[in-house]
Amino acid sequence: KNQVEQSPQSLIILEGKNCTLQCNYTVSPFSNLRWYKQDTGRGPVSLTIMTFSENTKSNGRYTATLDADTKQSSLHITASQLSDSASYICVVSAYGGSQGNLIFGKGTKLSVKP
Amino acid sequence: SAVISQKPSRDICQRGTSLTIQCQVDSQVTMMFWYRQQPGQSLTLIATANQGSEATYESGFVIDKFPISRPNLTFSTLTVSNMSPEDSSIYLCSGGQGIHYEQYFGPGTRLTVT
Numbered sequence: 094k095n096q097v098e099q100s101p102q103s104l105i106i107l108e109g110k111n112c113t114l115q116c117n118y119t120v121s122p123f124s125n126l127r128w129y130k131q132d133t134g135r136g137p138v139s140l141t142i143m144t145f146s147e148n149t150k151s152n153g154r155y156t157a158t159l160d161a162d163t164k165q166s167s168l169h170i171t172a173s174q175l176s177d178s179a180s181y182i183c184v185v186s187a188y189g190g191s192q193g194n195l196i197f198g199k200g201t202k203l204s205v206k207p
Numbered sequence: 208s209a210v211i212s213q214k215p216s217r218d219i220c221q222r223g224t225s226l227t228i229q230c231q232v233d234s235q236v237t238m239m240f241w242y243r244q245q246p247g248q249s250l251t252l253i254a255t256a257n258q259g260s261e262a263t264y265e266s267g268f269v270i271d272k273f274p275i276s277r278p279n280l281t282f283s284t285l286t287v288s289n290m291s292p293e294d295s296s297i298y299l300c301s302g303g304q305g306i307h308y309e310q311y312f313g314p315g316t317r318l319t320v321t
Contacts, residue, residue, distance in 0.1 A: 124307045136211070136299050136312030137250070182249060186307050195306065197249040 095120045097185050097198035105204045110173055114201045116166040116183035124186040128157050128168045131180045131200070140168070140181075173205045209234050211313035213300055219319045220290055227286045228316045230300030235280040236311075237304045241273070244297040244315070253298075256283040290320045 097118045106112050118126070125144045129137035141150045141157040143166070150157050154177075156169045170177055183198040210233040220226050230239065239256040254262040254275055262275035277283040287294050297317050303310035 129312075134315070134317070136301075136314050138312070139309055142309060188307075195252070195310075197251075199249045 095185070095187055095194075095196045097183055097196045099181075099183050099198040099201050101201060102199070103202040103204070105206060106173055108173060108175055108205050108207050112170050112173060112203065114168045114170075114181050114183075114203070116168070116198055118164050118166070118183070118185045118196070120164075120185040120187045120196055122188045123161065123164075124188050126157075126159055126166050127184045127186070128155070128166075129182040129184060131182060133179070137182055170203075175205050175207060178203060178205045208309075209236055209302055209311040211300055211302055211311050213298075213313040213316050215316060216314065217317040217319075219321060222291055222320060224290055225286055225288045226290065226318060227284050228298055228300070230283045230285070230302075230313055232281045232302045232311075236302035237280075238306065239277060239283045239300065239302045240310070241275060241283070241285045242299040242301065244299060246296075250299065253285070256285075287318065290318075292320045294318065295320045 100115045127142045128140040130140055131137040140152050140155050143150050143159045145161050154171045159166045180200040180202045182200040185196045212231045214229045241253040242250040244250050252265050253268045254264040256262050256275050256277040258277045272288055274286045297315045299315045300313040301310045
């Protein structure tokens with residue numbers, strides 16, 4: 094069964110600190126993996142999208158890694174800011190069916206405190 | 208990229224009534240999707256809105272309850288019919304050039320059924 098699991102479920106850090114969010118997946122056949130940021134009351138916004146051959150991708154203070162062998166991904170946030178408080182959702186795109194599908198993780202809720 | 212807007216942003220409706228949510232994309236996209244997000248949960252795909260033909264529904268969602276229209280490449284509507292309190296949720300529209308490509312999300316419609 095295709096699944097995406099994220100950890101931790103929630104995280105509180107102090108402003109300026111770094112943090113790493115984890116994503117493990119059992120999705121086959123794999124197409125790509127995305128990280129989204131969802132602010133409260135808003136729709137998800139894409140941070141990165143990585144294919145099988147990509148190990149690392151950065152978007153400003155956000156750096157995503159992908160290990161396709163172990164089926165793990167991480168999202169590292171550097172020098173956190175109050176505006177980083179949000180839910181971070183890992184999504185894996187799979188081939189299959191008539192159109193393929195997206196498998197969503199439940200997200201990690203990050204709170205950055207001053 | 209694409210910018211997606213939804214109307215209404217929120218609504219409070221009575222049991223047994225119906226609500227139609229509109230989704231507008233500022234550029235043509237190949238695929239449009241409708242999701243539901245329960246409080247504190249991740250996104251669940253309701254259906255793929257197909258231009259000029261019937262939508263493709265995921266398991267657990269039926270056309271009689273969630274009729275969808277997509278008259279062109281930039282617009283879609285989702286109707287939540289005969290509502291009950293269990294339909295209280297956030298409904299999100301997304302669009303993109305394909306399931307394996309970047310998807311852009313609308314801000315969501317927060318529905319409360321009393």
